[in-house]
Amino acid sequence: MLMNRSTHILWHLKKTRSCSSCKYKNKCTSSKSGRTLQRWEHEAVLEAVHEKTWSRNETYKQRRCIVEHPFGTVKRSLGYSFFLRKRIENVDAEASSMFIAYNLKRLFAVFSTQELIAKFR
Numbered sequence: 001m002l003m004n005r006s007t008h009i010l011w012h013l014k015k016t017r018s019c020s021s022c023k024y025k026n027k028c029t030s031s032k033s034g035r036t037l038q039r040w041e042h043e044a045v046l047e048a049v050h051e052k053t054w055s056r057n058e059t060y061k062q063r064r065c066i067v068e069h070p071f072g073t074v075k076r077s078l079g080y081s082f083f084l085r086k087r088i089e090n091v092d093a094e095a096s097s098m099f100i101a102y103n104l105k106r107l108f109a110v111f112s113t114q115e116l117i118a119k120f121r
Contacts (some may be wrong), residue, residue, distance in 0.1 A: 009040065010040075012040075013038050015039070016034050016035050018034075019031075019034030074099070077105070080098050083095070
């Protein structure tokens with residue numbers, strides 16, 4: 001096993017022994033000792049999620065239609081095509097403010113000002 005110190009991701013390493021007898025070795029690797037395969041410790045979880053996603057493809061197509069609309073509106077109507085901030089906390093705050101603006105825009109499109117005042121009293 002190998003731990004990446006900067007990301008703290010654990011990798012499983014496997015040295016293959018069958019490379020020396022393989023006829024595709026020259027196309028597969030330039031290493032004389034053969035390939036070293038690495039696999040993330042949670043790779044099986046990613047594969048399970050991928051399989052589950054493709055087995056429910058119709059559900060995800062419907063979800064995509066619902067979810068993509070707000071992102072498209074934020075990009076085109078509100079003019080947000082990229083984040084201005086750095087670091088995850090700042091980007092998270094910026095995204096939250098974008099979607100507050102989106103929700104207010106939708107709220108004003110659905111209700112009149114008088115209806116909103118009456119609802120919030």
